[in-house]
Amino acid sequence: MNKPPTIGFIGFGEAGSGLAKGLASGGLERIASYDINRRTPGLGERIEARAAEAGVRLVDTSEELAVASDILLSTVTADQALNAAGQTASFLEGRHIYADLNSVSPQLKRSISKVVETRGACFIEAAIMSPVGPHGHRVPMFLSGRNASRLVDAMAPYGMKLEVISDEIGAASAAKMCRSIVVKGLEALMLECVMAAVPYGVDDRVLATLDESYPGLDWKNLANYMVGRVVEHGERRARELEEVAAMLRAMDLNPIMAEAAAKRQDWCASLDLLSKFGAEAPRDYKSVVKAITEKGPATAERSVSAAGGDQGSNQPKK
Numbered sequence: 001m002n003k004p005p006t007i008g009f010i011g012f013g014e015a016g017s018g019l020a021k022g023l024a025s026g027g028l029e030r031i032a033s034y035d036i037n038r039r040t041p042g043l044g045e046r047i048e049a050r051a052a053e054a055g056v057r058l059v060d061t062s063e064e065l066a067v068a069s070d071i072l073l074s075t076v077t078a079d080q081a082l083n084a085a086g087q088t089a090s091f092l093e094g095r096h097i098y099a100d101l102n103s104v105s106p107q108l109k110r111s112i113s114k115v116v117e118t119r120g121a122c123f124i125e126a127a128i129m130s131p132v133g134p135h136g137h138r139v140p141m142f143l144s145g146r147n148a149s150r151l152v153d154a155m156a157p158y159g160m161k162l163e164v165i166s167d168e169i170g171a172a173s174a175a176k177m178c179r180s181i182v183v184k185g186l187e188a189l190m191l192e193c194v195m196a197a198v199p200y201g202v203d204d205r206v207l208a209t210l211d212e213s214y215p216g217l218d219w220k221n222l223a224n225y226m227v228g229r230v231v232e233h234g235e236r237r238a239r240e241l242e243e244v245a246a247m248l249r250a251m252d253l254n255p256i257m258a259e260a261a262a263k264r265q266d267w268c269a270s271l272d273l274l275s276k277f278g279a280e281a282p283r284d285y286k287s288v289v290k291a292i293t294e295k296g297p298a299t300a301e302r303s304v305s306a307a308g309g310d311q312g313s314n315q316p317k318k
Contacts, residue, residue: 005154008069009033009056010084015101015132016075017050022136024055026158032057034065066091071154073126074100074112078239082108085115092119099124099151101141103240105177105247106170113145113169122147125169126162127176144172177244184237184244185257187226188264191288194223198289227288228281234269238262271295 007023009016012033020031033056037043051058059065066072066088076084081102092098098116100109100123113123125144132139140161143151148164156162165171197203203223210219230237241262245255273282273291282288 004028004030005070006030006032006068008065008072010062010065010072010074010088011035011076011080012038012047012050012056012058013075013077015128016073017054017056018132019073019075019137019139020056021054022138023158023160026137028158031055032059032065032068034059034062062088063091066093066096070095071097071099071151074098074102076102077236078102078104078243082112082115085112089115089119092116092121094120096121097124097147097150097154098122099126099143101126101128103128103176103180103243104173105243105250106173107246107250108243109144109173110169122150123169124148124151125172126151127172129176129179142172142175144169174247177247180240180244181258181261184241184265185261187230187237188261190223190226190285191230191268192264194227194285195289195292198286199293203286223285224283227285228283230265230268231273231277231288232281234265234267238266238269241265 005028007020007028007030009020009031010033012020012035016033020033024031031054033051035047035058038047038058038060048058050056057068059068072088072092074081074084074088081100081104085098085100088098096119098121100112104112109125113125116123123145124147127142129140129142138159138161141163143162143164144166146167148167152162152164165175193206194203197206204220207219207223211217241258244258245262248255248258271292273288274280276291277287282291
């Protein structure tokens with residue numbers, strides 16, 4: 001592209017707004033977004049505030065976003081990635097680059113690519129490999145697709161860290177999914193560990209022994225961070241782990257660990273602990289265990305059943 005591109009974000013939640021704010025600071029002036037939740041009470045106000053902070057123009061339809069944009073970045077929740085592509089596809093042209101940044105399975109990425117490419121647009125798979133918050137638009141991403149270098153050429157001048165790892169759609173998401181087995185799984189394990197250790201008063205000793213076994217990690221700080229992330233993003237992480245499980249099943253691997261971690265993440269999300277902490281992630285695991293205890297064992301047991309019973313529910317985009 002000879003002129004600076006116009007970027008259109010499909011969905012404007014935490015990831016999309018963080019990327020947009022960073023790109024604006026990097027000198028990109030034309031950024032737009034369409035989010036179906038803009039008119040939803042509660043969510044809509046948050047979307048408006050994010051857009052104002054990032055200097056992003058909000059539009060009212062998928063068509064308006066496609067017409068205005070050269071590059072479309074899909075940043076919705078995992079369960080809405082295919083729907084978002086379907087809603088946008090009829091407005092795509094050969095000039096468009098459509099990059100899916102969502103945490104979904106390789107199989108789903110391939111399905112999305114077919115929807116996009118039937119309109120002659122260029123599909124690129126992207127996988128965000130670290131939290132967007134600390135990095136903004138400089139968060140490392142893996143790209144896959146025959147024309148993935150087009151996105152690098154267009155966006156690298158604005159500071160994006162994009163690495164093409166394969167011509168084959170599915171490779172980038174596979175890297176992301178395999179990483180999530182460890183990261184999201186460790187979060188679930190850490191939550192379960194401190195939930196058991198704190199009531200016995202042995203949590204400091206448990207974490208100290210982990211420091212001895214795995215030096216250099218600072219396990220207490222890691223526990224504080226990871227447990228807070230589960231409280232803040234448990235529902236989204238559960239959906240991502242379900243995509244991990246789908247990938248493993250397609251490979252004839254039994255997703256024992258991924259499904260267990262998804263259940264624990266979902267369980268925590270069902271307790272709605274974030275409202276207790278003022279919609280911000282708690283800073284220490286002890287306060288989380290205290291909040292769970294205050295919910296009472298009966299509530300917790302019901303939440304476990306609920307989390308295991310309907311993990312495929314349709315969630316709104318963020």
